[in-house]
Amino acid sequence: MKLLRHDLHLLSGVYVLDAMDSDLERDRYQRHLARCQSCSAEVRGLREVTTRMAMAAALQPPSALHGKVLADVRRTRQLPPAADAQPRPGRWRGRLSGWLPRLALAVATAGVAAAVVLGIILVGTQHRLSIAQAENHAIAQVLAAPDARVLTRPTSAGGTATIIVSPSERELIVTTAGLRALPASQVYQAWLINPRRTRPAGLLPAPAGGKTRPLLATGLLPGDQLGLTIEPAGGTAKPTTTPILVIPLRA
Amino acid sequence: MMAMDPRDIPRAQPEAVPGRGGEPDLDGLLAQVARGDEAAFEAVYGRLAGAAYGLIRKVVRDPAQSEEVAQEVLLEVWRTASRFDPAKGSAATWVMTIAHRRAIDRVRSVTATAARDHLVAEPAPASDEVAEAVEASLDRERVRHCLDGLTELQRESITLAYYGGYSYRQVAGLLGATLSSIKTRIRDGLIRMRDCLGVSG
Numbered sequence: 001m002k003l004l005r006h007d008l009h010l011l012s013g014v015y016v017l018d019a020m021d022s023d024l025e026r027d028r029y030q031r032h033l034a035r036c037q038s039c040s041a042e043v044r045g046l047r048e049v050t051t052r053m054a055m056a057a058a059l060q061p062p063s064a065l066h067g068k069v070l071a072d073v074r075r076t077r078q079l080p081p082a083a084d085a086q087p088r089p090g091r092w093r094g095r096l097s098g099w100l101p102r103l104a105l106a107v108a109t110a111g112v113a114a115a116v117v118l119g120i121i122l123v124g125t126q127h128r129l130s131i132a133q134a135e136n137h138a139i140a141q142v143l144a145a146p147d148a149r150v151l152t153r154p155t156s157a158g159g160t161a162t163i164i165v166s167p168s169e170r171e172l173i174v175t176t177a178g179l180r181a182l183p184a185s186q187v188y189q190a191w192l193i194n195p196r197r198t199r200p201a202g203l204l205p206a207p208a209g210g211k212t213r214p215l216l217a218t219g220l221l222p223g224d225q226l227g228l229t230i231e232p233a234g235g236t237a238k239p240t241t242t243p244i245l246v247i248p249l250r251a
Numbered sequence: 252m253m254a255m256d257p258r259d260i261p262r263a264q265p266e267a268v269p270g271r272g273g274e275p276d277l278d279g280l281l282a283q284v285a286r287g288d289e290a291a292f293e294a295v296y297g298r299l300a301g302a303a304y305g306l307i308r309k310v311v312r313d314p315a316q317s318e319e320v321a322q323e324v325l326l327e328v329w330r331t332a333s334r335f336d337p338a339k340g341s342a343a344t345w346v347m348t349i350a351h352r353r354a355i356d357r358v359r360s361v362t363a364t365a366a367r368d369h370l371v372a373e374p375a376p377a378s379d380e381v382a383e384a385v386e387a388s389l390d391r392e393r394v395r396h397c398l399d400g401l402t403e404l405q406r407e408s409i410t411l412a413y414y415g416g417y418s419y420r421q422v423a424g425l426l427g428a429t430l431s432s433i434k435t436r437i438r439d440g441l442i443r444m445r446d447c448l449g450v451s452g
Contacts, residue, residue, distance in 0.1 A: 012441075018412075019419045019422065046445060048340065050413060051344040052450065055347075056393075057391075060301060065304065068322050072329075076330055
């Protein structure tokens with residue numbers, strides 16, 4: 001464990017360069033960041049270095065860009081401030097109290113499978129709050145996105161998967177209920193499937209009470225479908241079994 | 252590294268220089284953008300569009316695709332301005348972080364094109380490719396100076412990852428080094444850059 005921690009600390013540079021090898025690795029580091037104050041301070045400093053490197057690469061943008069962007073701006077609604085945008089002393093409690101009403105509101109707005117989703121996510125929150133702070137925040141953002149949609153589908157391994165997808169945030173949340181229990185040597189793995197490229201989207205956490213804690217998948221692209229497969233523990237780089245579920249996420 | 256005659260460097264506009272007094276302004280502008288102020292957005296555009304576009308070009312390379320990504324990024328700045336938190340870093344950093352991520356998303360989502368295959372064969376994008384740059388030459392000069400202060404492995408790892416858009420595993424492959432040594436070189440190099448540039452950590 002010590003070794004692992006040490007290893008994670010050294011990833012700060014790779015992280016600020018967006019050079020992580022996989023989303024899995026990045027997600028793991030982000031969870032670590034949420035708990036490691038010295039790491040987040042280091043990341044803050046190193047990010048200012050990358051900003052200088054960006055400024056040093058400045059070029060005259062194409063002249064048409066200005067007009068295109070302003071036209072976009074005129075027809076695009078802005079996101080409201082996040083509930084926890086204000087820094088506050090009781091950070092923990094602040095996050096949670098800001099989070100739950102938003103979550104409830106968003107789920108109510110989404111309207112579908114509301115009770116199920118809220119139940120699942122609350123179980124997750126209470127159990128893993130200290131670990132999943134950053135993740136929860138990101139999940140709340142997906143739920144609060146104006147274009148968030150909820151999809152529930154049965155899987156061929158029994159049970160159902162519920163997906164909340166926000167094309168504008170380019171993220172989605174996967175929760176499941178009643179999936180067949182797997183031996184320790186296997187795991188359910190999520191995928192973003194695209195004709196061009198299929199990317200691993202994370203491993204479903206071990207179920208508690210038949211339900212899995214929400215998994216956040218990022219980097220959604222137009223045309224992606226969500227897939228679930230059963231893979232060897234630890235996951236794989238490419239699907240090796242027939243998916244138990246494939247859902248189009250049509251943006 | 253090529254030496255640069257300081258007389259060749261056009262004078263940077265004071266407000267175009269990040270982290271040197273201009274910064275609180277940019278933070279304030281973003282707060283106005285969050286309230287729907289289009290004029291403030293235009294000001295942010297004027298200050299950061301060049302850097303965002305230049306960074307994206309470095310990574311994506313193709314001008315048309317770079318323009319598309321830049322358009323997405325700048326719209327994202329407008330759309331999500333309310334999520335900018337000055338406690339977590341400067342406004343310029345927030346925008347450049349979005350720009351870099353979107354550029355990386357683009358190159359990693361597109362199946363390796365002939366152009367990028369070609370790039371693998373000819374690694375190490377030259378760091379003086381920014382001749383047509385229009386502003387922030389002070390930054391350019393300082394960054395160049397600080398990059399020059401790194402070991403070769405540190406410098407190449409950092410520029411291949413950041414400007415080249417390669418993952419650290421790909422960087423390790425290109426440089427014939429182990430993953431853990433690349434990881435360490437990148438971190439050590441960036442810490443040295445941080446101290447050299449005098450940015451606050």
